[in-house]
Amino acid sequence: MENLIALLVAAPLVGAALLLCGGKRLDRTGHLIGTLFSVASFALGVVLFADMLGKGAGDRALHQQLFTWIPVGGFRADIAFQLDQLSMTFVLLITGVGSLIHIYSIGYMEHDERRRRFFGYLNLFLAAMLLLVLADNYLLLYAGWEGVGLASYLLIGFWQHKPSAATAAKKAFLVNRVGDMGLSIAIMLMFTTFGTFAFGPVFAATDRAGQGTLTALGLLLLLGACGKSAQVPLQSWLGDAMEGPTPVSALIHAATMVTAGVYLITRSGAIFNAAPTAQLAVVVVGAVTLLFGAIVGCAKDDIKKALAGSTMSQIGYMILAAGLGPIGYAFAIMHLVTHGFFKAGLFLGAGSVMHGMNDEVDMRRYGGLRKYMPVTFITFGLGYLAIIGFPGLSGFFSKDKIIEAAFARGGTEGWILGGAALLGAAITAFYMTRVMLMTFFGEKRWDPAEVHPHESPKVMTLPMIVLAFGSVFAGGLFSINEAFVKWLEPVTSFAHGHSPVSATTVTAATMVVLVIGVGIAWGMYGRKPVPALAPRGSLLTRAARRDLLQDDFNHVVFVRGGQELTGTLVQLDRSVVDGAVNGTAAAMGGLSGLLRQLQTGFVRSYAVQMLGGAAVLVAATLLMRGV
Amino acid sequence: MNPVYYLYLAALLFTIGAAGVLIRRNAIVVFMCIELMLNACNLAFVTFSRMHGNLDGQIIAFFTMVVAAAEVVVGLAIIVSIFRTRHTASVDDASLMKL
Numbered sequence: 001m002e003n004l005i006a007l008l009v010a011a012p013l014v015g016a017a018l019l020l021c022g023g024k025r026l027d028r029t030g031h032l033i034g035t036l037f038s039v040a041s042f043a044l045g046v047v048l049f050a051d052m053l054g055k056g057a058g059d060r061a062l063h064q065q066l067f068t069w070i071p072v073g074g075f076r077a078d079i080a081f082q083l084d085q086l087s088m089t090f091v092l093l094i095t096g097v098g099s100l101i102h103i104y105s106i107g108y109m110e111h112d113e114r115r116r117r118f119f120g121y122l123n124l125f126l127a128a129m130l131l132l133v134l135a136d137n138y139l140l141l142y143a144g145w146e147g148v149g150l151a152s153y154l155l156i157g158f159w160q161h162k163p164s165a166a167t168a169a170k171k172a173f174l175v176n177r178v179g180d181m182g183l184s185i186a187i188m189l190m191f192t193t194f195g196t197f198a199f200g201p202v203f204a205a206t207d208r209a210g211q212g213t214l215t216a217l218g219l220l221l222l223l224g225a226c227g228k229s230a231q232v233p234l235q236s237w238l239g240d241a242m243e244g245p246t247p248v249s250a251l252i253h254a255a256t257m258v259t260a261g262v263y264l265i266t267r268s269g270a271i272f273n274a275a276p277t278a279q280l281a282v283v284v285v286g287a288v289t290l291l292f293g294a295i296v297g298c299a300k301d302d303i304k305k306a307l308a309g310s311t312m313s314q315i316g317y318m319i320l321a322a323g324l325g326p327i328g329y330a331f332a333i334m335h336l337v338t339h340g341f342f343k344a345g346l347f348l349g350a351g352s353v354m355h356g357m358n359d360e361v362d363m364r365r366y367g368g369l370r371k372y373m374p375v376t377f378i379t380f381g382l383g384y385l386a387i388i389g390f391p392g393l394s395g396f397f398s399k400d401k402i403i404e405a406a407f408a409r410g411g412t413e414g415w416i417l418g419g420a421a422l423l424g425a426a427i428t429a430f431y432m433t434r435v436m437l438m439t440f441f442g443e444k445r446w447d448p449a450e451v452h453p454h455e456s457p458k459v460m461t462l463p464m465i466v467l468a469f470g471s472v473f474a475g476g477l478f479s480i481n482e483a484f485v486k487w488l489e490p491v492t493s494f495a496h497g498h499s500p501v502s503a504t505t506v507t508a509a510t511m512v513v514l515v516i517g518v519g520i521a522w523g524m525y526g527r528k529p530v531p532a533l534a535p536r537g538s539l540l541t542r543a544a545r546r547d548l549l550q551d552d553f554n555h556v557v558f559v560r561g562g563q564e565l566t567g568t569l570v571q572l573d574r575s576v577v578d579g580a581v582n583g584t585a586a587a588m589g590g591l592s593g594l595l596r597q598l599q600t601g602f603v604r605s606y607a608v609q610m611l612g613g614a615a616v617l618v619a620a621t622l623l624m625r626g627v
Numbered sequence: 628m629n630p631v632y633y634l635y636l637a638a639l640l641f642t643i644g645a646a647g648v649l650i651r652r653n654a655i656v657v658f659m660c661i662e663l664m665l666n667a668c669n670l671a672f673v674t675f676s677r678m679h680g681n682l683d684g685q686i687i688a689f690f691t692m693v694v695a696a697a698e699v700v701v702g703l704a705i706i707v708s709i710f711r712t713r714h715t716a717s718v719d720d721a722s723l724m725k726l
Binding site for chain 2: 599601604608
């Protein structure tokens, strides 16, 4: 069975190679080939999953050594895969949701003349992400990590003829580089500390390393995770990444890319467990981001950007849970999976709405669409109920557990984190209700003469229906007998958190804030008509519309700061370094000019100099003798 | 007769020669003064040879004569050639080798 692991990665990789190298003759069948390879990978994943279920919990992990990649002296990097419960979860999510998005894209990208290339990039994205989650060492993980960065760059900038898309792609790539730097330094530090970067040996050796090293490792890994998962302070690329085609947004937000950071932290659990300071940084980042993303999501009128804010916020929940240690890892991954379902569903729904509305993204120009797009309305609505944590749906089970775990951290920290998570839940309820009301309810704010809203073709609605099923049932299924927690326990270990407030109280509190959030949104957007032009809004709203000034902050601090710094360095280079070099040269030149005066051309003056020199020599000789 | 007198004579001749080289401008005269200095040295060598009772100084004197003869040949040729092209034998006029 373990020999099949490499095929999981190979299938989409072959698909990508075929589509990207195949040329025009594959233009007509490219989308089918791409989808086929993606589905093949999913089918293989299901087979491996079934096989895994048949074994005892202890010996489910599979390992496949392909070949040694870089053997140099004491340095050894292997192409080796590890398929344990954690990787398996990701494989199923990536290939499953990925395949659905492939199918959806067949319809969504139907009229795009570069569709073959689009599917090639999608396959590449899947392959890179699978490599990331299947690697058994950090270096191979890093290869997948970079592959994901590349594929996201290609896909966000897929409509590269639009300058905004090209810029967004560059921005995503550059911001990700900052995080990648953290991960690469972490890997180097790992190698110098432990002499290896394979998962097993590193995690086994954590007790040998000093506290300082472990904290540094944890913080560097966190930096990497922040980049890929769009967490504060590296969150700024996510909103702009909406420039890509909508299926790409769904893929980035649900199955690949942003989940990589959560995977990295959960996978490196052994390191974080041994470094409490780094763990604290993780929960702080998570808590800050979950509020940050939620606030941004409240103010955006662009449906995709509102959803992007929500992704940031939900990933914040996962990072927060992952930072809580063994009481949170399983819930982080559980929320990741359920989020994968409903967020993919929401994005595909948003894409379906845009598809029917001539690619309009401004929600103020929507309204009353539920009659025109019933399937989209129902699937989007189920995703909406799931994300706000409506009782019984997926989001309820996973988010509730995270809030509970946050309280269970204990002490003042526990209260602050739990409070932040609860507040986040309220804001989530508010902005998602806002999206829902502005899009599907209320009056028509579009011109019936120009826009003819219609339901999308079956090839697009089918994946949405499947995802809606996931949004409804996944959380409940995972929670029967704590099935998901038990499934992951051998990898991530699990400890029951002891919350100062009982689980029932937390659930009740969640319900209360949910109702408050929905109620406020109803009061603002449901009870009275939504203006077609955005009102000026409060200071906070205006700041949130500008992504809470993240770009302004980056511009002032990093762009301007960087320019100032380089300006100073250039000045320093000119005055000090060049000054020293040029000064030496000028001094030599001046000295030579002076010495040149001796060269008069008169033989007799040379003769005097020779005579003088000879006299000095004789005098010196005599003097030396005398002494 | 005391050999030291020869040394005095040699010193005197050398000084005359050196002064001539430094003061005179005519290349021929400068040349002659150089010869004078060489021969002053020869005289000193021979005198020392006599004083120390060995032949080393005398041998060196022969070497000097050979070198001086060769030098005269080359030097006079250069002077004649300069005189032909520039119609002067003044050493100060031939001062082109400078920046």
